[in-house]
Structure formats: structure tokens, C-alpha cells
Amino acid sequence: MLEICILGTGAMMPMPTRKLASMLVRFAGRLLLVDCGEGTQVAIRESGWSLSRIDMVCITHFHADHIAGLPGLLLTMGACGRTEPVTIAGPLGLEAVVGNLRSIAPFLPYETNFIEFGSPVNTFDFNGLQARSFALKHLVPCFGYSFSLPRAGRFDAAKAKTLGIPLSYWSRLQKGETVEVDGKSYFPSQVLGPERRGIKLAYCTDTSPTNAVEEHCADADLLILEATNTDGDNAVLHGHMTFAQAAKLAAQAGASELLLTHFSPSISEPAAHLGLARSVFSNTSAARDLMMRVLSFVED
Amino acid sequence: MLEICILGTGAMMPMPTRKLASMLVRFAGRLLLVDCGEGTQVAIRESGWSLSRIDMVCITHFHADHIAGLPGLLLTMGACGRTEPVTIAGPLGLEAVVGNLRSIAPFLPYETNFIEFGSPVNTFDFNGLQARSFALKHLVPCFGYSFSLPRAGRFDAAKAKTLGIPLSYWSRLQKGETVEVDGKSYFPSQVLGPERRGIKLAYCTDTSPTNAVEEHCADADLLILEATNTDGDNAVLHGHMTFAQAAKLAAQAGASELLLTHFSPSISEPAAHLGLARSVFSNTSAARDLMMRVLSFVED
Numbered sequence: 001m002l003e004i005c006i007l008g009t010g011a012m013m014p015m016p017t018r019k020l021a022s023m024l025v026r027f028a029g030r031l032l033l034v035d036c037g038e039g040t041q042v043a044i045r046e047s048g049w050s051l052s053r054i055d056m057v058c059i060t061h062f063h064a065d066h067i068a069g070l071p072g073l074l075l076t077m078g079a080c081g082r083t084e085p086v087t088i089a090g091p092l093g094l095e096a097v098v099g100n101l102r103s104i105a106p107f108l109p110y111e112t113n114f115i116e117f118g119s120p121v122n123t124f125d126f127n128g129l130q131a132r133s134f135a136l137k138h139l140v141p142c143f144g145y146s147f148s149l150p151r152a153g154r155f156d157a158a159k160a161k162t163l164g165i166p167l168s169y170w171s172r173l174q175k176g177e178t179v180e181v182d183g184k185s186y187f188p189s190q191v192l193g194p195e196r197r198g199i200k201l202a203y204c205t206d207t208s209p210t211n212a213v214e215e216h217c218a219d220a221d222l223l224i225l226e227a228t229n230t231d232g233d234n235a236v237l238h239g240h241m242t243f244a245q246a247a248k249l250a251a252q253a254g255a256s257e258l259l260l261t262h263f264s265p266s267i268s269e270p271a272a273h274l275g276l277a278r279s280v281f282s283n284t285s286a287a288r289d290l291m292m293r294v295l296s297f298v299e300d
Numbered sequence: 301m302l303e304i305c306i307l308g309t310g311a312m313m314p315m316p317t318r319k320l321a322s323m324l325v326r327f328a329g330r331l332l333l334v335d336c337g338e339g340t341q342v343a344i345r346e347s348g349w350s351l352s353r354i355d356m357v358c359i360t361h362f363h364a365d366h367i368a369g370l371p372g373l374l375l376t377m378g379a380c381g382r383t384e385p386v387t388i389a390g391p392l393g394l395e396a397v398v399g400n401l402r403s404i405a406p407f408l409p410y411e412t413n414f415i416e417f418g419s420p421v422n423t424f425d426f427n428g429l430q431a432r433s434f435a436l437k438h439l440v441p442c443f444g445y446s447f448s449l450p451r452a453g454r455f456d457a458a459k460a461k462t463l464g465i466p467l468s469y470w471s472r473l474q475k476g477e478t479v480e481v482d483g484k485s486y487f488p489s490q491v492l493g494p495e496r497r498g499i500k501l502a503y504c505t506d507t508s509p510t511n512a513v514e515e516h517c518a519d520a521d522l523l524i525l526e527a528t529n530t531d532g533d534n535a536v537l538h539g540h541m542t543f544a545q546a547a548k549l550a551a552q553a554g555a556s557e558l559l560l561t562h563f564s565p566s567i568s569e570p571a572a573h574l575g576l577a578r579s580v581f582s583n584t585s586a587a588r589d590l591m592m593r594v595l596s597f598v599e600d
Contacts, residue, residue: 012375012376012379013341013372013375013376013379014339014341014342014372015342015345016342016345016346037372038338038339038341038368038369038372039314039338039339039342041313041314041338042314042315042316042339045315045316046316062403062404063404064371064372064375064404064405065372067404068338068368068369068371068372068404068405069338069368071364071368072313072314072337072338072364072365072368075312075313075364076312076313079312079313096403097403097404100400100401100403101400101401101403101404103362103396103397103400103401104362104363104364104367104368104397104401105364105368
């Protein structure tokens, strides 16, 4: 099970009624934050999720509305008692940019580690969750993220009994481990069926339409895409997408569901424009600040 | 007339129910901002005062809760159409710190000018308002600010008539100008009574108790002081003051009114602790976010 909280859905500048776009991912009790604009730490408090459980911060790019809140968040995490290291991931140059921002926040009671993405596609692990970053198409280097939770095949209890494997070893086999009983090895492949559908979440902002979405967000259960503008001219000018363009990418990627975010301050009610997207990809919603979702394995 | 808006009253970190301490001063239709923490630009929007009229930003010191919102504010002012220069004032090193913060906000459609305070006391003008910065006593270099609006003496119309000065020259004499009529000079001192009480506003955060408050905030009509803590141990440790210490300084300075601000997140209801201050200086209130005040000349 994977949980998300959309902390904000805004672009450019924080507004009284809309915080800047960012997302918390909760998995196995720990938190990963994607982007940290001005006010994101306030949104985290409002979510009720614990600031001090954020083990990793993934930055999409170095525009202020996606990273300006980082020094404040890091300080507040320290003030809340954090002592374990925090990993910060993002485009090349990340450590230098964070270093600059930390000229007003030089002392933290924990270590910060950095992952800088040197390739168009990068993989990393978050607490057992398989994460991937991939280059988007924006005015500056920018990365989208996908988070996948694979699911092993169904456990065949009858077969395990037939093989004479004691019950106490079953859970380890279910987790993919090889076990040894009385000098004899048993392998997961002997008692597990074919791998089942897992969970895939993807988050892309900021970007113009790009094939990277179709490639790296393929078959996502939940695809979260920026839809900064309703008209194409404004979107093209600033390296963004329209509602309709995002919907087209979701269809091409074969996503199950599309959630739009990163709305221009000029769009006062994003849901009012959903028709532009739904005519292309019907299962589309407009994200709202503090919207929470649980992504569970589909029963089979 | 001088107007202020207390944008926030919080210390350390922005909270859902309390924004970080900062203040807008409005004079002659233009705005001066004191401090810009994370979320200050949102508070300005909530105040209804125009972001694009901010001609000057005065920074007290380089702790994140007082300056982290600056890159975002500068960008938003640009996005709102500002093209006139903005002056930023603060401690030595200001331009370098702002330069670091602007690594995520490099392009602005207007110039920024800097005033770095090289002395313990500095004076500057804001649109005719006499401003002064003075060194406080904090963990890092930090300045308080006072803003004074002097008031000329009462105009003696009878005397002006006796001297034979035509009516059309009176307003210039009232403004302190010397005028020449038919080759003869007339001086303000001939028609103005003694200087009357003007308006004085002072704002000090962050600081431990220091004589600078008594010296530079003397006779303030409104004195705004930090009162971060209720207990002395915490205050001393972090270079702050208690409610009672702030009240003592207000009494020593001979202020007319004291407004407390910059409350620790651990203080959920500052007004509940006002007794600590009022027993020392009775005319004390706890500032609230978005509190507005008009400071007018006292009639005489």
C-alpha cells in the first residue's frame, strides 16, 4: 500500500487559497517529499503527516516555486528533533543550489546526502519502493518521478505442503527469499505463481509534452501531470502543458487515472476546465490541496 | 499619516495559524516591508495591500524566518508587472546573501539596489519618512528600525497677513520652504510656531534586552518589540526577550504604546500571557496577524 498527499496544486507563486505544487508519498511508515516550494512545510503540518519522518526530498527542478521552501523545511525538521540523515535528490548542481539557499540556514542537527541525476533516466530505492527519475522538457533541466511497488505471484499453499515445507518458512518464501530446511533449499519460484500487477505512481511537473511521459509512466495506476494552462500559447511560452495535452499523454501512456496539478494562478477553478481533458482521457480529475489517496494492490 | 499592517507574528517557522513576523508600512501611497519570511508574500495578498507598490524591503537579519521568502516575493512582484527598482536594506553582506538566494530566481524585470548598514546606527529616507536602523543584540548582526514623520509648527495666519505675504505663498511656507515675494524673502520661522509632535514608529526583532531600544525608540508612539518567550531561560539561550523584558524596555523608552510580536510556536495564545507585560507597562497588546493600525498626528 502506498499513500499520497497532494500538498499543493499551484504554479508560480503561493496564493492564499492554493499552495505550491508538491506531494508527499508515504510508504512503510516513512515519507518522501516531491518538491518544496514556499509554504510546503505549512501544508505538511496541515496534512497531519509528520515532518520528522521525511527521509527523502526529490526536487524536480530549480525554479523557486519548487525549491524555495527547502531551507525552511530543513530547519523546521531539525527543530522538530530530526537527527537521522536526509537525502535530497534532483538535477545536476543540486548540492550547490541547496548550499546557496542554506546561507540562511547553515546549521542542521542531521546530515544531508545528495543524489544528483547525471543521466536522463536514473533509478533509486526508497525504503523498498522502486523509484525512477526521468528527464522532462522544460526551460531548465527538470525530472519527473515514478514510484513502483512490485507484487509477487500468489503463494501456492497446496504446493508448499506437497513439497513438505514447514509453515514457519512460508512467509520468507512469499517475500522472495530462498530458505533451507534440513539441508534442502526451496526457491520462491517453486511456490509462487506469476508476478501480479503491482502499484505504479508517477508525477511530472514542469514539462511541455514529451515522449518521456509515455515511456516512463506507462501503465501507471495514478499519473499526476502538470496542466498549468488552458490555452496552448501560454503553455508553450513557459514550457508547460494544457489540460488537453496532459490528457493526451495520459492516454498514450495507458494510465488508469489522471490527476492534474500545477495550475496557473489565473485559473481560479481548475475543475471548471476538466472538460478540456476528459474529452481526451475520461478518467481525469483536478487535484486539490491536501487531497489524499491510498493506492492499494488490485485484488485478483 | 502612517499606516501599518502586521503581516505575521510568528518566530522560527511558519505555522498554519500564524505567519512569520513581518510588517508593511504604508506612507504616501507607497509601501516599505520589514522582513520577508516564508509565506510573507501570501500575507501581503491577504492584507489587500498591493505587492507591486513595495519600493523598499528592510531586512533585520539573515535568519531564515526573516528572509527566506525574499526570492519568491521578488519574483512575484515581477510577475505582477513591477518594473521600477526595488531597494533592499539590511546588515553587511546583504547583497551576497540575496545573491545566493536568487540562484533560484535569477531573472527579474526590475533593478535591485542595496543598502548595507556599515555602522551601528544608520539613517535613510523613505519617500519623505525619516528612517533609522540601529544595531540590536542577537546571535547574528541584527537591526531594529524606527520611522519618524516630523510635524512643522502651527501656521500663524495673522502674522502672515501682517507681514503682507500673499495667500498663494502660504502653503510653501507651511512645507518649510523660503519664498520670495517682490524681491523680499520670507522664512518659515517667521510664520510657523514651534515644531509639534510628529509620529514615531519603531520595530525591533530579534533581540535580547539592549540599551539601543531605549536610545532609538525613545518616545515612540507605537513600539513593536519581539517577545519570543514567556520564560527567561529560553529567551537568553536564543538571543530573544520575554514579555516582561519587552515591557521593561518600552517603559524605559517612554513609548506611548507597546505591541508584542515574534511569538514562539510553543505559545499558542500570546494574549493569555499579557499580564506578564502589563504589570510592567500597562499599554501593551499582543499583535495579531493582519492587524492594521493608522498612526495619525495627535491634534493640538
